[in-house]
Amino acid sequence: MAINFEKAVGRATADFAKMTAEDLDTWNEMNDAEHRSQYLRFIDGYQRDHCYLCDKDFKTVSKESPCVHWLLRRGKFKNKDIVLIAQKFGYINICAYLRWCANAERFAANINDLKDEAPEGKILSSTIKWKNIEWSFDCAPSDFSGHGGSHSNFPHYHFQMRIDGKQFINFNDYHLPFSDHDLFMLRLSKEPGMHFDFGSHGIGMQDAMEIDPEDIVNHTSPTENEEEAAFNIQTMIIAPNEPLRGEDISAAFEESKRTGRTMASIFRERFEGADVEVSSIVSPSETVPKITPRTEHKPR
Template identity: 40%
Template sequence: MKKQTEINPVEFAKWFRELPEKEKRKGSQIEALRAEEDWENFSELFRKGVCSICNKPLKTFSVSNPCLHWLLKPKGFKKNHFKYLMENFRYFRISAYARWVAAIDGPIRNINDLKDEHSGNKIFDFTARYKHITWSYSCSDTDFKGHSTSRNSDFPHYHMQMYVNKMPFIKYNDFHIPFHNEDLCDLELLINNSDIVKHSYGRGDGMEAIFSNEDALNFIIDKSTPTTDAEAAFHMSTIVMAPEGGTISGDEIHEAFEEAKATGRTMASVLRERLKDANIRTIVSPGEGVPEAMPRSGRNKDRARDDEI
């Protein structure tokens, strides 16, 4: 494993808070452009069947050359080989790879990181899906602190689960995956300075990025195209109430329905445009195409996450 340059998170946070806003914005823009370039390179090579990390075909496997494309389970990759990925790649790279691969097959939709669907106090907890493979990552408060009563897990760690064709390949309790020093620095920055430090996976962002942002939800309502596909990312239901002292005729609702049907827009979008004085409430929920959360607690999953607009 390459030696990492250690950064003091307290000193970095102090320096960053004192940085002029102009410099902060400039730095964010540079990082965003770099991430977009990385995504373009990654996705282009991936679609050609080539790994952007090792530049070898995605189907190749060699114990002497650990690579994140092993997460695609090439022939020869066994559960015990995962320890080589643990040693050579830090959490943020491993999780980013799973998210980006999932985004290849369905941006946002294939990454369930909704906080309301994951129980307990978690540092992170999400599930990503690519075709027949599903990865889940989880770290609770106690995982991050280390379990003092256990010699096998008395250090900051996280858990990972991998299903192939809906069958377990790696289970949560198979590994206590230690964080690398750089991970610990980044996580402490995110936990203790959430007002100024944000983490984005760029094209690998998931459903939480939508449901935690009202502007993003409004964009989904206005720009989505209705579908009967069972793999839809969102479900919407809209309630329309006449303004105080006013009425809404059935003809107006029917005309809005016909316009939505003819233009391929959502009913909510058309109603908000045509009935500006009405009280319109649209409830957005995760669709059937979003992978179910796979929490370590094993509790029943609840898809009743609604955001009203």
């Protein structure tokens, strides 16, 4: 029986509207606790190359029990097997798992879901990097509405997988169906006051760049290895009445190495109250993977 998502969303928003502030706090705490519990089971298994979902080793591929961990390509996972995974788990669950894997290696910076870098008009557009693998998700409005013949006349998304930079699954190989849960959550997220995300352990660069720049400057640590960086912080110092001394820059650099603080935060502290303007620009690291674009096939 087909689900009427408009009615389901209407009921959900009505239920939320009836909640008191205390009810919402309790509901959020319960969701956070469940998210945390699942993540702890995930990371415990991940550190042992073991999947918490199917309770099997990452190298195990059992066609009787499709699992998202196949996408780590530790076993004999074939191109067409993505259909089995998609049918069982749906977009949100697949994406959440891959985000957790990516963030276990480098937090946020392995996930490019930046709206400013996504092709215009897309419903979904992101690329996730994990070790030597990149996964990309793409969905245009025509995909979501279900275009074309019987092979694609349902709400679907496209998926690409690269291994060592080489194509393993192409965007247009398959039309992967959204689950009912996916469709409900995507529709609900359009309602005023409703927000969907992948939780604190699944954040990507979009969420990271929405952090207050002051907090990034004051609470991140510099690294000499660009591959470990999530942000690029450029700082400009203007001293109109007195030239900046080389000793000041050298002292700030040494303090940064010693304390693990950013140069920007040190300069702001050192020149506080002086006739010196210190401004910083925070941007994503150059090593954040680029969003892989998909060329849509247009009907003739």
